[in-house]
Amino acid sequence: MSSRSGGSFGGGAPNMQQLMKQAQKMQQQLAVAQAxxxxxxxxxxxxxxLVSATVTGxxxxxxxxxxxxxVDPDDVDTLQDLxxxxxxxANRVASELAEEKMAPLGGANLGIPGL
Structure with missing residues (x-):
């Protein structure tokens, strides 16, 4: 005997249309944040x-x-290291900026399993 009653989703099941709207909205917000x-x-x-690098977010x-x-021709190694x-x-700063922008959207994985 099955202990389930009613349909396969039972009471309180999420409205699929509403979930799709929310997912679409999150996708749009993610696209805006990435842009x-x-x-x-x-x-x-x-x-x-002495050395600075500029990167995009x-x-x-x-x-x-x-x-x-x-710039010292006798010490190229130091310049390369710098x-x-x-x-x-710069990449660290960009990463922090990305985390800050994506946090309101649930972070990198948006809280959705499999993404």
Whole structure:
């Protein structure tokens, strides 16, 4: 004997049409947030500002600025390290911005299993 009564969804089942509307609205909000991130530029730096990198909120590298005072042909390794550090710093700032923008939407996975 089955202990279920009524249809397969039982009482209090979510309205599928309402769920679809909510999912569509969340998709639109996500698209807007992603577009805003792609247009927003953030800057990271290294070496006390001797090297700076600008990336979009979605992580696209836009520019590198290097102070002439850090350019030493006999010490290219330091300059390379500073460039990498500046890009990492810019990506960290972009990641924080993305988390901030996506938090109202439920974070990266939107709270939906499988996404």
């Amino acid at each position: 805003e991130l792609a247009e927003t530029e953030v800057t990271g730096s290294a070496g006390g500002g 979605s992580g696209e590298l836009k520019s590198i600025v290097i102070s002439p005072s850090v 460039v990498v550090a500046a890009i990492r710093d």
